[in-house]
Structure formats: C-alpha cells, structure tokens
Amino acid sequence: MIENVLTRKRFVAGAAALGAASVPAIARGALTASKTQPVYKLVRNGHTCKACLAHDSNSLFASAKAANGNRAHVGCNCKIVGGSLDYGTYVALFGSPKQLEAYRVDLRSARVRAVLLNHAPTF
Numbered sequence: 595m596i597e598n599v600l601t602r603k604r605f606v607a608g609a610a611a612l613g614a615a616s617v618p619a620i621a622r623g624a625l626t627a628s629k630t631q632p633v634y635k636l637v638r639n640g641h642t643c644k645a646c647l648a649h650d651s652n653s654l655f656a657s658a659k660a661a662n663g664n665r666a667h668v669g670c671n672c673k674i675v676g677g678s679l680d681y682g683t684y685v686a687l688f689g690s691p692k693q694l695e696a697y698r699v700d701l702r703s704a705r706v707r708a709v710l711l712n713h714a715p716t717f
Contacts, residue, residue, distance in 0.1 A: 629680075634658050634676050635715075636653065636655075636674060637673045646666045653700065654701060656687075656694050660697035
C-alpha cells in the first residue's frame with residue numbers, strides 16, 4: 595500500500611497555489627480599504643471658559659496649524675487633539691488636501707452635519 599507522503603516538492607507546489615489564490619483577495623482588500631485623512635479639534639484644558647466651550651465643541655480643523663490659529667480667544671490654552679476622517683468626507687468638508695478650500699468647519703451647520711452623518715471623525 596502506498597502512503598500519501600508530503601515531499602518538499604509537493605509542499606512548495608501547494609504553498610505556491612495557495613499564495614496565488616490569495617493574491618486577488620489581498621488586492622481586493624487594498625482597493626476597498628478606506629483611506630483616511632487627519633483632522634483636529636481643540637479640547638478644553640481644565641478651564642471653564644464659555645468662549646472655549648462654545649468654540650471647541652463645534653469646530654473641526656483641517657490641520658493642527660489651522661486649529662492653533664483659530665482659537666476662541668487670545669491666551670487660549672486648549673489642547674489640539676488629532677483624529678482621522680474618511681478621505682471623501684474630508685474632501686467634501688475642506689477640499690483637496692493639496693489645496694484646501696476651508697480650514698475650519700462648524701459642526702452646527704446643517705451641511706456639515708449631513709456630510710458627517712455616515713462618516714464621523716474618530717478621535
């Protein structure tokens with residue numbers, strides 16, 4: 595009786611076949627993986643300033659520089675916190691990352707809320 599023996603040649607052939615079968619799945623995953631873009635917000639740093647409360651909770655910024663330059667008042671020491679946002683949503687809100695149309699969006703705006711409905715930023 596002949597036993598089924600796994601030789602090196604059969605092992606390599608099987609591994610190659612398995613690898614070739616997985617390439618389309620890997621490529622498909624790369625195409626469907628969502629691209630993200632960094633976004634920023636200001637978070638109050640322990641103080642109870644009403645201007646910061648209103649401004650920070652309703653603002654989303656395209657860059658850390660934009661967040662730093664658009665503080666609620668002179669002397670504001672709120673922290674700049676980075677997060678991520680779906681690329682298409684980022685473009686809809688701010689424009690192309692290479693040529694921004696807006697540096698800040700107001701989360702109270704009906705248009706901004708509609709854009710963020712399905713793809714909210716994560717922080």
